[in-house]
Amino acid sequence: GAVVSQHPSWVICKSGTSVKIECRSLDFQATTMFWYRQFPKQSLMLMATSNEGSKATYEQGVEKDKFLINHASLTLSTLTVTSAHPEDSSFYICSASARGIAAGELFFGEGSRLTVL
């Protein structure tokens, strides 16, 4: 299957700082990328959907000014957690799709674990 890479895989930061997580599709062009967050022992919660070259669409309850998403190219989307607080500590996962969610055409990254001290 296609490969989606996330970086960093884990990061520890101080409260109040900003953290950027990258999501790259390595062998295909991702027209759409999705960002999820996952708390321990819980399911994946969709945060936002981003299409290349346009503004991200955020799910209800997700602060767009806090979680900045940029999808500047067909192979890269970034999620920046601004002014991070301990409650933002979570596992952030991206997924990418070239032709839409169907028949396994949605590929997930390995996740990025954020710990805010």
Next chain:
Amino acid sequence: GESVGLHLPTLSVQEGDNSIINCAYSNSASDYFIWYKQESGKGPQFIIDIRSNMDKRQGQRVTVLLNKTVKHLSLQIAATQPGDSAVYFCAESVTYGGSQGNLIFGKGTKLSVKP
């Protein structure tokens, strides 16, 4: 509505036995379903999918059953192996105007395989 779990159900099976993982989905309009496997500290991995015009689909060692009447999905794993130990999520999606909507994930089930 969405189903978000606060506690992870656990299924413990003996190596070599068959496993059945169940999922109740919430939206009767959902017409596409996927099962994912997530190992600790990793992203979800696609296992098998099924559309609502089918009630059964088989893959390699896995079978997905769909019962639209009671909004129930199950994943059967034959001859379960230690490498199958992971958390399994079902996900549902609705087709809008020819486009597939976003995936909504179920609460997940942790499968533990005893050697």
